[in-house]
Amino acid sequence: MLAATPLASGRDADVYALGADRVIRRNRDGGDVRAEAELMAYLRGQGYPVPEVFRADxxxxxxxxxxxxxxxxxxVTGVADIRSGARILATLHHRLHALRARRSPDPAARILHLxxxxxxxxxxxxxxxxxxWGSAREGAPELDLAMTALIVAEVATDPTSPFAALADELLAAFLAETGPVRLLDPAVSLRTRTGLLDPRRVAQAAARVRTAHG
Ligand SMILES: Nc1ncnc2c1ncn2[C@@H]1O[C@H](COP(=O)(O)OP(=O)(O)O)[C@@H](O)[C@H]1O
Ligand SMILES: [Mg+2]
Known part of the structure; x- marks a missing residue:
């Protein structure tokens, strides 16, 4: 049994290295990652770029x-420029949304990362x-695009963030790739329920998305 070494921490999980080739991602508030693991395995089988899952427990x-x-x-380090970063995000959305949803009876529904x-x-x-992939569900692809724009705009409108200006440029470049955001209002509702920021800050970010493509 390999010792697990702390590697990184995000908002919801701690990630430990398990030797050179594997990691364990542990949800801090418990839960059951089986559905997430099953979705990742499905996406990988479809040729979508996700890590290979070995175990979900x-x-x-x-x-x-x-x-x-x-x-x-x-x-931030300049390894990727803004335009290629925006293209990467837009392409990852488009590739994901090209796949068929598996559960929804709505023929327009797609798998969303959110x-x-x-x-x-x-x-x-x-x-x-x-x-x-813990937030993934099925629905309208425009909601997924709107969530990305909104999350980037949260950083762009944060006066305490050293990356605010970079995020503002990324937002504009992302919208140039994807076109106008359609489902911003539902994205605001979802983000207000699930994000860390208070509703006033989410509204500020939404205003930035509107003016960025207006
Ligand atoms: N498969 C992986 N290989 C290497 N690093 C990873 C892997 N998965 C996650 N990480 C690192 O751990 C961080 C947090 O993981 P993430 O799944 O995004 O959790 P959170 O929900 O807490 O944001 C990532 O930003 C990344 O730096
Ligand atoms: Mg994360």
Missing amino acids: GPDLEMTRLAGPTLAEAL DLHPENVMVTADGPVVID
Whole structure:
């Protein structure tokens, strides 16, 4: 049994390295990651870039350890420029939304990630890989695009963030790739329920999305 070494922590999970090739992602508030693991296995089978899952047990997900920075790190360090970062995000959305939903009877429904922002994309030698599938569900693809725009705009409108200006440029470049955001209001409701910011801050971010493409 390999010792697990702390590797990274996000909002919801702690990630431990399990040797050179695997990590364990442990949800801090418990839960059951089986559905998330099953979705990741399905997506991988469809050729969508997600880590390979080896085991799902309660709050623990054991998967391939990806080598490379997150897209956020790549943008901050200049390894990726804004335009390619925006293209990566838009392309990952389009590839995901090209797949058929599995449960919804609505023929327009697609699998949505709903938290597809630069910290949930890792830039590897084999291309960008999407992590952190705990928010995924099925629905309208425009909601997924709106969530990405809104989350980037939350950083862009945060006066305390050293990355506010970068996020503002990324927002504009992302909207240039995707066109106008259609489902911003439902995205605001979802983010207000599930995000960390108070409703006033989410509304500020939404206003920035509107003016960015207005
Ligand atoms: N498969 C992986 N390989 C390497 N690092 C990972 C992997 N999965 C997650 N990480 C690292 O752990 C961080 C948090 O993981 P994430 O799944 O995004 O959890 P959270 O829900 O807490 O944001 C990521 O930003 C990344 O740096
Ligand atoms: Mg994350």
